Structures are given as C-alpha cells and as structure tokens.
Amino acid sequence: MNDSSTSGDLADGLRALVAGLAVGDRLPSSRELISRYRVGPATVARAIAALAAEGTVVTRPGSGTYVARPPGTEGRDAGADTDWQTVALTDRTVDTHLVGDPLGPVPAGTIPLDGGYIHRSLQPTRALSAALARAARRPDAWDRAPAGGLTALRTVLARLVGGTVTSDDVLVTAGGQSALSIAFRAIAAPGSPVLVESPTYPRALAAARAAGLRPVPVPLDAAGLRPDLLADAFAMTGARLLYCQPTFQNPTGTVLAPERRRQVLDIARASGAFVLEDDFARHLGHGGAVPRPLVADDRDGTVVHVTSLTKPGAPSLRIGALVARGPVMERMRAVRLVDDFFVTRPLQEAALEILSSPSWDRHVRALGTELRSRCAVLADAVLLDVPGATLTGLPTGGLHLWVRLPPGVDDHALARAARHRGVAVSAGRRYFAAEPTAAHLRIGFAAAADHAELTEGARRLGTALADL
Template sequence: MNDGSTSGELADSLRTLLSRLSPGDRLPSSRELIKEYRVGPATVARAIAALAAEGAVVTRPGSGTYVAQRARLRGGATDTDWQTVALTDRAVDTHLIADPLGPPPAGTITMDGGYMHRSLQPTRALSAALARAARRPDAWDRAPAGGLMALRTVFAQIVGGSVAPEDVLVTAGGQSALSIAFRAIAGPGSPVLVESPSYPRALAAARAAGLRPVPVPLDADGVRPDLLADAFAMTGARLLYCQPTFQNPTSTVLAPERRGQILDVARASGAFVIEDDFARHLGHGGAVPRPLVADDRDGTVIHVTSLTKPAAPSLRIGALVARGPVMERMRAVRLVDDFFVTRPLQEAALEVLSSPAWDRHVRSLGTALRERCAVLAAAVTQEIPGATLATLPTGGLHLWLRLPPGVDDTVLTSAARQRGVAVSAGSRYFATEPPAAHLRIGFAATADHAELTEGARRLGAALADLGPQQG
C-alpha cells in the first residue's frame, strides 16, 4: 500500500484482519500499521475511528486498540451476549409489578388497577390549572432543586403538626420518593422491614436499591408491634416501610394505640420509618388519622405523599417530609437523579391544591368511593359466597378478598381474564410465601356501579369454571 492510500482502503484491510482475530485481541499499534501499510498517522487515526464507530474495535487510551466483544461489522446482526457478563447480577426484579397476562383485551372490566376512572378525576380543574401555570412568565424557568417554596408550604400544611416547608422535598410522584428514600437510607444488602402483605411497587423499589424485604405480619389493627420488635432484633434492620392509613392492599388502618408503639420500637432500634401516606385524600367521608410524621419529634419518620392517586395518573407530583441529616441525604440523591421536578407541573399542582375546587373534589371523591366500595362488597358477597372480606374499607381504592380453601389465586386471575374481568392475584403482595390465597379487587377504575356488579359476576363465573378442585 503506497503513500496515497486512503483511510477507507486501510479500514477495509483492517476489516479483513479483524475477521481472523478473536474478540479482545489487540490490533497492531499505530506505529506498526504506519510501517506495514506505508501510510501516514492521520490515515491510521481516521481508519481506526471509522472501525470504532461501527463497533468493530474498542480503543483504550494508553493501551491500544482491541477487537470489540461484539463484532458488529457491516451487514451483520448485533451480538449483545457480552452484556450479560458486563451487567453482572444486578437485575431489576419487576415480576411483582409486571402483568404476566399482558394488556387486557378490549371490553375487559378493569378491577386490577391503582388509579381512578376518568369520570372520578378532576380533569377540568387540572386542565385549567395547567393552562394558568403555562401562562406564567417564569413557567419554563429552572425550578429550585427542593421544589417551589409555595408548593412545599402547601404540603407542610397538609401534613400538619410542626412540619415546616423546609422539611419538604418535592418529588416526581410517590414512586420516585420511595426510590430516593430507599437508596438514601440503607446500603445494598441491608434488610428493610415491610408489612405483610405490602405494596408491590415498594417491594420492587427496595429490591432495585439492593435491599432485602423482610415481612412483618399485619392483623386487623395494622402491623403488630411485638413482631416488629422481634424482626428488628433478629435482622438488625434500620428501616421499616409501612402504610399506616388505608394500607394497600388490605385497607387496614393502624390502630391509635399502636401508632406510638411502632415509633417507640423503631426509635429503640435506631431505625427509620418510611410512612407511605398515599391515601391521605382517599378517605370515604370519615375522619382520616393524622400522619405519623405530624407527631414525630426526633426525625424517625420519613413521610411520603403523592397527588397521583386522588387526582390523575399523570400528575406526577409527590413529596418527601423529613428532618435532619437524612433529608440532606435525600436532597443529594434527588439532585444527582434528575436535578428538579419540571416547573410547569409543580405550578399546576400548586394551582390545584390552592383552589376551593380541590376540597370539593376530595369530598365528592370520598362519597363516590364509599358508594362504589359498598356496591362491590355486596356483589362479591353474593357472587363468591365462599370468599371472605378482611374488612369493609373506610378509605382507599380496593377490597382484599380471602379466597375459599384450595383456590389458586394466579389460576383464578387467569380464568377471570378469560371471562373479561381483570383482578390482582394476592401473591404479588407478599415478600415471601403467602399464608393463604387472596385477590385484590379495585372499585375505582371501572366506569360505574353496573360495571362493578358485572365484574363480580364474571369473577364468580370464572371461579365456577375452575370446577370443584378450585372452588
């Protein structure tokens, strides 16, 4: 090859060389290529750059050029097997939150979701709030990393007690808040105590952070303080995740006498309590207990709240409430993650929460949820007489149904889908083996009362389809 050879010709020659080498083999040095092919340094550099852009080689400054682990030469299919080794064993487990049956077909009555039907959402108020927010001169300016001070003030007022705006960190919804808290508080491999059953997306977030969920049983009054103390002692955990108000999936409310006991146990163990208060605005018309953080004086509680459930799925605005160094740690995590929550959405949330329409919406929503809950409970009792409702909820979006002995919840869930109704298998809500078969059945995502009744009928028919061995 003479001095007039182009970098393209050299690249072609090197491709022939690559076909005889194995992934990881080192190519001749630039000096050796210059000498062998009688070209200049610039020609070699351009040829190597072209091969690197194709993914055929990898350059390592100070070391040399190597055959890529996946030879993605012209016209060939990409081989990504190398990624299995590179990614090691840090897989993100989504089996508890992914639907194994896939999207339901058209006409399916949806009773497995965690969001409200559009008819229950304050869509007109949300649209008006977003329009007003977008018209503000500073709507597209950078938002403070901790969130708009006015919005933090509103969240502090909702929580109550001695919580101040400085104790609030605005997040992109409740799930983002949980992820931030889990990663900020405990290191990979650490245990985290969770109610049993518990919220699957929280279990998934904990595992994605490298934590080990350890279940603590619930009863009709919420998590048991005696078993909680045993779990802290046995595991050395420094973190409890719980939903004290209208727990998902059981709708249990932590009894008044236990609320202080839970905090006492956590303090004695030197542990934090993540209080997921997702259902603060989902009461069915009665009194809603004060959040644990409102009575926390020493920074034990990290409070999580969100507007997504009571408003709409895409109002991804939530908040973390905490005091002390743990808040500084969480602020640092969120700063690294995504810097800040988009300002127009924060402004829209502030518009919604500051409007009299929000209080009217919460009151009307409570009435609608209470009526739907009663309709579905009556229909389930009639259509599935062998099943047992743990409690008639006074808040939240779901019924927790214990199935008759011998029924497999995953089999029934699949059969129900065939009958045109989607419900959630109870086994998804347990960090370990479930003690019995359950279903979580939602009453907020359907169009009306008639769909609730029809959904219960279809569920009963699905159970009958399984025959005596399942019924």
C-alpha cells in the first residue's frame, strides 16, 4: 500500500488483520500502522474511527486500539479488562468512607442506635401519602418545575426561616445533602480550606472533600463553636468559608450560645468569609424554644443557610433549601441548574401540601415530645449499663447522644463488638476532620422501634464493652 491508499483500503486491511486476532488483542500502534502500510496519520485515524464506529475495534485513550467483542456478547465475559479507566480517571477520587457504614451491612435483628432518620412509626406517613396523592392529581403535576423551585413552596420555606428572608432568597434542593454539595462547590475553589466544627457531620466532610476542599477543624465546647479559636483559624488559613451547625449540632447536640452567634458572624465578616449554616434540626427540638437561625438576622449576605424536611419527615422526602443573598445565590442557582435542572415537581407539590396543613405543626410537636422521652430513656440506660461512659450533655434537640468512652477503650473496636452483640452504634472518630480528642460514640434514639429497644440496645452495648 502506498501514500495514495485511501482510508477505506486501510480499513479493509485492518479487518483482515482483526480476523486473525482474539477479542481483546491489541492492534499495532498508529506509528506501526503508518510504517507498515505506508500511509499518513490522518488515514490511520480515519480507518480506525470507521472500525470503531462499526464495532470491530474499541479505542482506549492512552492505551491503544483493541479487538472488540462481537455485538450481543458483551455481557458474557465477567473478566472484561477495565484497567485502562484507572489511567483515564487520574487521581480525582471521591471518598465515601464517611458516607457508608464502615462495618458493612447491618445484620437482621440488629437494634439501630446509629440511624440518622426517625423510625417509621414516628413519620407522618399518612399525611405524606395523602399529600403526594393530591399533588399527583394536579393537571400540571408532571410539568417542568421552575429551576429555583415552586414559588409557593419557596414562600412557605422563607416563612419558616423567618427574619427578612423572602421567597427570592430561597433555592429548593433535593434534600440537605444536595444543598451542602451545591454550596461547597459554588462558594470555594478546589484546594481551598474550609473551617468546620470539631467534631462535625461526616457527610458534610465527605461533600467538602468531594468538592476538592480541605476541612480544617475548630473545637467546640459546651456553648458551641469557640470564637477565639475560630478567629485564629481564619487568620492562619485564610479560609473564606465556615461550615457549622449552630442548633442541636450533630453529633454533640450543642446549641451555639446567644452571645457567640453574633461573634461568629462578626469574625466571619471581618475575614471576608461565608458561614454555611446547616440547620438540619430546626424541626427536631424536644419541646423547648429553638433559637432563630443565623440567617434570620444576617443582612450582609454572610450566611448561606441550609434547611431540610427529610429528618423530621421521612428519608424519601428529599426536599431541602438553600437560603442566601447576593451573587452567591446566583452562583448556587447556576450549579444546581447544571446538576439536575430542578427538583421533581410532584415531590415539591407534596411538600407544599404537607407544610401548608395544620397536620405538620401537630406532627412536629408530637415528634418533639417523643424524641425528648426517648432521649431521657436512652441516656438513663447508657449510664446504667455502660460503665465509665460519660454524656457530654443531655441534648434539647436532635436525634443523638454524644458519649465519651472510658480511657483506653477504642471506639471502632467497641462499635464492631457491639455489632456482634446485635446493636449498631457509630464510632466517634468518623466525626473528626483530624485526630479525635478522645474516644466517643454517637448513639441515636430516633431510629429504634420503641423504648424497649433503646434499653435493650444499651444493655447489649454494655455487654460488648465487657467483651473488650
């Protein structure tokens, strides 16, 4: 073959070559084909493209061209070679160890004291089902929803947040986790530091790291985030973002003291930084007063607020919101538009139905009463059955106890031993962005079926501690 040979002639020659090779065999490199067939690079590229289009070969960038499997037989060989993807994907990994259960699936019959959702018996399932049925019957139920969310739903969510927040300040999201992911990617550039409470919510750490950010811990005490150390952290790192949970913090249950709320905002504003306020527990108070969110008193656009209906509602009520003012909201709207356009309309309509009904307020009050009772039962049981365990405080909201373990006890080992005894708890080290200050467990009281399961779970945990 000479220089005037067409790519069609070369393609015929390559088909003949492929006929003598096995599936997965590598064809000669482009340089070898140029030399062997005496053609130019463009001719080789066109011929290989033709064979790839017809399914005769498959090209793997950075690796080469290989004989393809005949159409219709792709699923017959479990040993397909996908190693080439390691090179193509480079080193940009997404760490999910903070999202999944490090001990694996929970065996049947295990008492769930590690859950982050309320038990089915506490969910407003009848009201949710009725609201979804009514929403689905609307003539426009399956129409495209506005990218920012239904105006009526945004208005209701703004009213729940309070202060001077309006519907224009609200962006509806697919739950709180989606809101965190959007905010982290919109506010800070990859490689930037983000200040976080220590300890803090593991899935927020995972979302921040997936956005390429570097979490920097700032310690808490009984009154919440320490302003003196926060100021030091901003000065040392140059961070432009703080992630915090001022109300019923996960995992400690602490509430940021009133005087510190203004200090935190003043420090962030002086540092030219945003405060990402995760208000996941707004509807999880145990019957007492719940402080106003930081964003309600923020007029300068310092606070980006996250709220969600999932925790007080049900796991699949994936409705949340971001609240913000200024260019940061436009940035977040752009990110969510690129991500998924909008949250499904029937679910937004159902959320609007439930929030607009008196049944929601009744549900929140009843849930608070039950959570307070469960919290007290579990706290008493842990102190009785887990020798040496110390409660860092009895929370007045939220779903968890934060328990300090006796000296010398390994939290991960105890969580594993507890699983063998039929109770699931969360090892405290998952909640720290750096080295933990001591061994803790996060023990939940919302996912168990009833009080009897809570007391039995504490008994099993005590037995697991004795096993160590």
